[in-house]
Amino acid sequence: MQRTDDSPRVLAVFLILAGVIGEIAAFALTIEKIHTLTAPGESLSCDFSVLVQCxxxxxxxxxxxxGFPNPLLGLAGWAAPIAVGAAILAGARFARWFWLLFNIGLAGALAFVVWLISQSIFVLGTLCPWCMVTWSVTIPAFLAVTLYNLSRRNIPVSPGVARMATTLYGWLVPMTVGCYLIVAVIAQLRLDVLRTL
Incomplete structure (x- = not known):
């Protein structure tokens, strides 16, 4: 790593915030999982209804x-964005291969989250509050890092694609909200959330 003044500070701050939020959700789910093991049959603090529960x-x-509770993946995994964000704020500059590996890790996290969303909505028929917190930070973390990598051409793309990614980077918040709306509409159509609450 080298120090540089050309660092993505906004991305760094976002990664730290997303990582902290993800860690909180993973920790809360881990505590709830321990509760299910120590007091089987008791309702959890995140069980609000048949529909909204963990x-x-x-x-x-x-x-x-x-083979082990999913929240443990979150406890370990969310440390990475926090560390990367903190390193960037400290002046670190990462090589292209590092950004690619980081992006692959976030892509894996997103794929896992999309699978969990589908299982939650279509198979289990529930919306887990702390799981939704995890979903809500995984989606923009993946989008932000991917668009950053495309715009900086850490992912090998043409100059035109890099310019488009730079433009889309400014639309990160609306894109994230759009993803949230897609999940919300699917949940509503499948679970009739508004009438059930």
Whole structure:
């Protein structure tokens, strides 16, 4: 790593905030998972209704896809954006290969989140509050890093694509809101959320 004055400080601050929010959600879900093991049958603090709850998600096989509770992935994984953001603010400059690996990691996180969203809505029929917090930061984190990498050509693209990514980077908030709306519409159509609440 080298120090540089040309650092993406806004991205760095966002990565730290997203990482902290993700860590909080993962920690809360881990505590709830421990509660399901120590006090089976008791409702969880994040169980608000049959529709809005974490219990069904945490106790399903989808909640431990790799043989251990999914929140443990979050506890470990969200440390990376925090570390990257803090390093950038400290003046670090990362090589292209590092940005590519970081982007691949976030792409994996997004793919996992999309799968979890589909399982939650279409299979379990629930909306887990802390899971939704995780979804809400994973989506913009992936978009922000991908657009940054495209605009800086860390991902090999043509100059035209890089310019388009630079323009879209300014539209990150509306794009994120659009993704949220897509999930909300799917949940509404499948679960009739508004009438159930």
């Amino acid at each position: 219990g069904a998600n945490l106790q399903s096989w989808q909640g431990s896809l790799f």
